[in-house]
């Protein structure tokens with residue numbers, strides 16, 4: 001299972017702390033998948049007003065001192081909007097914030113929305129990277145997940161993406177009840193054989209308030225954590241065998257294809273975020289917008305802020321967060337005050353003895369990601385200290 005903990009990966013991971021990024025949330029979906037708890041709505045009735053609101057929110061935002069290293073359009077389903085609307089929002093960001101010469105501009109899409117023609121339109125607008133919500137190449141699993149697309153559609157969409165975009169990611173979900181290990185392996189192998197540049201794997205989780213949660217409460221089977229652990233390990237082995245390197249707990253990339261936007265967030269870098277439910281991080285302040293789409297639009301149209309809350313972490317909390325976020329990366333994190341306290345704490349010593357936490361010079365990394373939750377717990381159990 002190759003992991004990217006090398007010198008170049010460490011430099012890339014740490015340099016992301018000084019980069020800045022922007023995120024645009026597009027909440028529209030054809031229908032709501034039963035496992036999804038994102039801030040989304042079915043249909044595009046509010047799309048025109050939403051796009052205008054996003055552009056207005058961008059115009060009111062303070063630019064960073066530096067140009068953007070990454071712009072990410074996520075959702076929801078950004079491609080539920082046409083290319084002109086996407087172009088309008090992207091142009092608003094570029095003119096308000098400025099962009100670095102090598103800026104990464106990415107978009108999420110669902111397979112049913114991508115064909116050779118739409119792929120060309122998206123790249124003409126400026127998107128260089130696409131992330132496809134394939135989730136599985138097994139029609140039974142897709143059906144169990146409540147997805148609109150079929151495995152064949154997913155395969156066609158990946159082909160269109162590969163022919164057009166500079167960098168292509170596939171998202172896969174593991175642990176769908178009824179999914180056998182063999183089916184999961186087959187999905188991972190199909191994804192890798194499609195020639196993608198990046199693979200993100202997610203374990204299916206039962207989020208409160210979702211259709212899946214209600215079904216499980218009514219007696220439907222829940223995801224099996226033991227099988228999910230086995231599936232995670234198989235994906236790691238298969239991706240490594242295909243020449244991909246694991247650079248984060250469940251993210252794999254070919255050289256040069258790690259996601260800059262994600263690296264910024266894991267390095268406590270700053271990012272501005274626009275849209276309903278969007279979270280941003282600026283000047284040490286984390287703040288978030290109102291979650292409902294209609295309320296978001298109303299607030300912006302009335303000239304009000306869309307913010308519904310914020311928190312500023314104290315120095316110690318911020319230091320603990322730095323280590324927790326940094327430990328998600330295979331490159332690990334500089335130990336610093338919290339890391340040094342961790343490795344000498346009772347919990348930290350036990351984690352090192354168990355081979356879960358690794359110390360190399362002034363850096364820490366998690367050697368057994370499936371057991372990484374114990375490291376977070378040990379960090380949070382530390383009494384606040386100086387930093």
Ligand code: SF4
Pocket residue numbers: 028029030031032033036037038040075076077110133
């Ligand atoms: S398409 Fe994605 S964002 Fe939309 S409901 Fe399904 S999982 Fe959620």
